[in-house]
Amino acid sequence: MPLHLETPLLESRPLSQASGRSIWLKMDALQPPGSFKIRGIGAACEHPARNGKQRFVSSSGGNAGIAVAYAGRRLSIPVSVFVPETTTDRAKALIRQEGAEVFVHGASWQEANERALQAIDAETAFIHPFDDPLLWTGHATMIDEVVRAGVQFDAVVLSVGGGGLLAGVSEGLDRNGLQHVPIIAAETDGAASLAAAVTSGKPVELPAITSIATSLGARKVAERAFEITQNRPVDSIVVSDRAAVDACLRFLDDHRVLVEPACGAALAVAYTHADRLAHFERVLIIACGGATATLAQLQAWQAS
The missing domain is CATH 3.40.50.1100 (Rossmann fold)
Incomplete structure (x- = not known):
């Protein structure tokens, strides 16, 4: 019996209105340990x-x-x-x-x-x-669940730290015949190891992690994550810490679920960088969750 749950798939009216697209959320913030x-x-x-x-x-x-x-x-x-x-x-x-x-x-x-x-x-x-193929195959189940629910989408937005979620979603798309669906990979400034790899043409090590989104704090992205950017449509986007925190607090108001800035990076694409979604009609966002930030901490970050 798997240790994870099949999580809800929700159409988000607030995010849809903010972005001008139809936004669907895979709510892995609701897994028992708090994240995907x-x-x-x-x-x-x-x-x-x-x-x-x-x-x-x-x-x-x-x-x-x-x-x-x-x-x-x-x-x-x-x-x-x-x-x-x-x-x-x-x-x-x-x-x-x-x-x-x-x-x-x-x-x-x-x-x-x-x-x-x-x-x-x-x-x-x-x-x-x-950075483990077993992990990626496990993470791919979230795409299996979306496909099984019958919801079609023409882009996936997700957050990137070390790249395990990116690798898993890529595998899930592939095994469901969705290789053509673009992935929009969001990171926070100061933890953007995938963006650095894309710019350099190879994985490179960041000198330090300076983002508050410490859950994204792998100074070098997994080789597999970089390979995916070379073999399928991936749009790398870097958002500010402030945009990620603001997205967390807006999401709490909109959906009554508290997530951390690592997840807020992906949500910020719809809330404040909707221009990056202009070519898509129905977008799937992985609400990956994260249990390590409190409301008080998010409010303190926003006020600083």
């Missing part, structure tokens, strides 16, 4: 569990760690999550709430990931937060 991450991470955890692994180790800026911790609790397997110093206290508390250990190491996800890899032994499975 459990789709792929659930699949990536079930596989080693069936093969006798006794412990999970992962690295995360927040939401992937929460998802691994949730999966470990459901599978009765202990979990250790290594997070960078930028990880919010709320994210660490949510990981611990699921019964996992939290270790803080390094200034960015890369440093935390290097430390996590040192903690692996023969009985341990390492669960990567975004």
Whole structure:
């Protein structure tokens, strides 16, 4: 039995009116751990569990760690999550709430990931937060669900951090005969590793993550994510932190669901960058969620 839920697919009147397009939302913010991450991470955890692994180790800026911790609790397997110093206290508390250990190491996800890899032994499975084919196949199920619901769309908008969601949506489109459907890949300024890769013609490492959207904080996007930009229509768009935060608060008013700025980047495309949707009639937005920001934190960011 999968560890993720089939999430609602909603037509958004507020986002449709804001953008002048028909906007549909895949509401993965409603997954039990708070984000889409459990789709792929659930699949990536079930596989080693069936093969006798006794412990999970992962690295995360927040939401992937929460998802691994949730999966470990459901599978009765202990979990250790290594997070960078930028990880919010709320994210660490949510990981611990699921019964996992939290270790803080390094200034960015890369440093935390290097430390996590040192903690692996023969009985341990390492669960990567975004760069694993098992993850991508799990994330692709969201497109399966949309297609099964009979909703047609001519573009998909999603947020990009390390690129796992992009890889999963691409796989989901491919296996449903939708290779031609463009993907609009949104990032925040200061965490735009995909945009940097597209500009450079190869994945490059950002010197630092300066965006408040720390869940998008992979300084180098996965090779698979960059490959997708070379092989299918992908429009890379970078939004400001302010636009992402404003989108989160508008979305809370419009749909009564709190998401974090990592998700707000995708929502901001419809709210404030609708010109990028001008060639499309019906747009699917992945409301990927994120559990690591509170309303008070969003309001503080907006006021700063």
